[in-house]
Amino acid sequence: MKHYLLSAALLFTAGHSAAFSQETHKRIVIDAVNYMAKNPTTTRYAKLQAYAQANGMSVSELANVLGQAAFDVDDFEDTFFCGSITGDCVQAPLWGAAESIVKYTSYWHFQNHTQGADTHGNDFGGYNYQKLTVWGTVDNMAATWLKGDYLDDGHGGETGWFNADDSEYNSYGVTEKNYRIDSHSTYSMYDDFEEMPFQPIDNLGQYWYQSYVESGNPQVLGFVFHTTDLLQPHHTWTTSDLNHSGWESWVKDYYDQESLNDFSLVKQAMTSFSAVDTHSTDIRPLLTQGGAFSYSQGGIVLNSKDHYDRVNTAKQVIPHAIAMVVHLLNHAMDVR
Template identity: 85%
Template sequence: MKIQLLLCALTLASTGAQAFSQETHKRIVIDAVNYMAQNPSTTQYAKLQAYALSHGMSVTQLAEVMGQAAYDVDDFEDTFFCGAITGDCVQAPLWGAAESIVKYTSYWHFQNHTQGADAHGNDFGGYNYDKLTVWGTIDNMAATWLKGDYLDDGKGGETGWFSADDSEYDSYGITEKNYRIDSHSTYRMYDDFEEMPFQPIDNLGQYWYQSYLQNGNPQILGFVFHTTDLLQPHHTWTTSDLNHAGWESWVKDYYDQENLNNLSLVKQAMASFSAPDAANKDIRPLLTQGGAYSYSQGGIVLNSEDHYDRVTTARQVIPHAIAMVVHMLNHAMVAR
């Protein structure tokens, strides 16, 4: 069965599931800083300038650092799945060698608005194959390929057959624990991939935001901005398939040509968010607003490759992604 799946995977590899491309993530952050520079009276741009200076950078350099950090989150080496039989633990599927495919860490980058609360007690859960309401071949292929595979728990005791275990990283004790904010987990939730209730991306964002508040590191603040995945409809409808990669590539290719970062549209989008109060250190309500928007406005790109449909959706979700980053930056400049 796995040989057949491998042949299928080699054909489908170019449709591997990311959200916005890494370059798009970076552009969104840079455009958010540009918006602040052009609207200093209605944003915390002066504080952003001071923050950049305190780290020996210009605002342009700061935008580059934070944008690159948002880009880098897809490259995290923090999530390993281990073979149900072999106990061999890897951070990407075997067929990922054929093409550039996201690592397993990307399964933390969803917020499922087609379902309610999850097994952890989050208001919206993350990726969980068993709970998907829309899915495609890639979702099915991953669940079949990884059937029974378990999340690396270090020396936690889970193994393959005959106690075989080649642990590489305690993904349950580190990564899942980091993203378990205000929720609860047991390891049994993660001992079979096809039923794993991954923590949602807003918890990822909150973890890194708390880390930023503690140390003020601009790279760590940049990690938070990968949460613009919430404006990618596939990550709120929740599927690794259904034109996922094609939409990602289209947005990257037409970002400038279709003026998707039009700052007048960003200004309109700013008003659609309820900005968190500086005294409230939890930015997850803001992030969930972004997820609710993409879920309500962007579903057509799961089923249509029409250029007009994509332009219409992109001119909604990209300005809202930029606006969400502006709101996070405004908050970050006054919350420490």
């Protein structure tokens, strides 16, 4: 199995999503760019045009690149768990395709608003089975399947019985380290899945944003926009179950039919965010605002499949997701 480096080991493959559907992630980003085009006086659209031109693209081509990169984050091959006995390391459970845990990288895509600070020192932690306050069969199945399994820390690190070691990628030394921003970790935190305190998605976003500031790379900037998962209530209430995949499929299916990207709602949502200071490159306060919104407004979709309940929630969280990307794009254009 091959892995390519782009500030972290990544490989993009066709797959499913354990977040907003990948198609929805892409649509949100494209809609954010379209919103800027329709509101050039209140956004940094002129700078966005210049950025696209500097990268040899039209604005629509740039929107597609940014959206595709947001889509691709669910396909990162950067997180492997290893069997506590066999030492065999894999990136997904055999049963994952049926249960929306297609790749273990998705465990970095949460920000738990049902808990406070985590053991790393983050203001809100990420997925941690031991600290879930809402959960379901999929969460329990994963914790049972992976009981005692450890995060791959490279050849010569943790092993199975009799020093069995089939390391595929140093997920602790690269992926976790990248997302450890302003926090601390020890490997003992990651030697049993059922107790692992995964880094939250705002740290993922910050890592890629800082990489964008340093490189100016449009694809890297697009990776940041996967943080619209913070507007998906399951990612702030924190569970892999409770209608998680069903809700995400519904959003994808009704995105256009229910006009979930209504720009009048996006305009209202813009005012609910406090923009990132132009003198700062720390976008995590803005991301946490998005997470706080979905946590406070979207909990009903964990327990209800009613179409009206889903429309009501989606017409809040999708416009806020688009607005959050607009704010991020505005800031990204100012810091370049």
